[in-house]
């Protein structure tokens with residue numbers, strides 16, 4: 165039986181579809197009508213299914229089933245399509261669907277990361293406890309929009325306004341490093357796919373204006389793009405150790421655990437400690453900087469290997485070994 169690979173036309177779809185084509189799959193992009201020309205332009209999709217808005221995603225179920233499509237999730241699918249719709253669709257789905265609830269709930273995420281024994285920034289349950297620089301995050305915020313820093317309770321009260329559903333987290337001063345992993349069920353191995361950092365507006369613009377003019381600026385963290393990073397090689401052992409512990413802990417909390425691509429979002433301090441402030445349990449947009457390959461994936465596979473292509477390779481090996489069930493959630 166022939167399979168197709170499908171995804172929603174946004175986020176990392178170009179990478180996913182190109183990777184799937186490279187591994188010999190038929191590809192399908194489900195696109196908002198006003199975005200479909202991009203996927204046509206790049207020629208990565210054999211079929212383009214247009215929907216007027218993401219809310220209409222459920223309508224494509226029959227088409228995807230007919231084409232025997234395996235749906236690859238990414239952040240836009242999770243953000244724009246109701247979790248219930250995704251969970252109830254009869255479409256083949258790559259990954260452990262149950263892990264999504266562990267990712268989307270900050271409390272559950274923390275339990276998972278603590279179980280994995282990682283360094284986490286302190287979380288404050290009440291503004292009166294703030295005793296150092298903190299970052300205030302909002303539930304469901306997309307890409308860091310509206311986050312702010314506060315020095316103490318008074319500062320917090322001044323900035324919070326009427327906002328609700330926030331998390332107060334210790335602000336770790338260091339450099340952000342987003343670690344891209346891939347856990348292969350077929351090969352029973354954790355692979356390192358690369359590292360990126362984000363380019364955020366307006367926080368990354370602060371250095372472009374003189375210090376005396378920075379005071380009035382309201383800093384925020386709206387993601388606009390990403391840069392590739394190559395890490396000090398001596399940090400790689402810890403990178404692998406953290407990734408392995410996350411996979412092991414995930415098996416305890418949500419069997420069969422996490423597999424495929426995932427990302428640890430970290431800040432590295434001057435004493436070279438990784439503080440993990442978030443986990444993404446699927447492909448992250450930062451992998452787009454390695455659409456051809458990261459140096460690490462290239463060394464490992466001996467040929468260009470993006471995360472999108474790695475997903476397709478895993479699916480191809482599963483089909484060839486008649487083990488597809490093991491990687492569909």
Ligand code: ATP
Nearest residue numbers: 285305306307308333334335336340385431441442
């Ligand atoms: P996404 O869910 O898309 O990953 P987000 O909206 O949750 O993004 P974050 O990535 O959590 O946003 O954070 C936005 C910015 O704040 C990033 O630049 C990140 O490096 C920085 N940041 C987040 N938490 C901390 C922290 N505890 N200490 C220092 N910087 C942080």
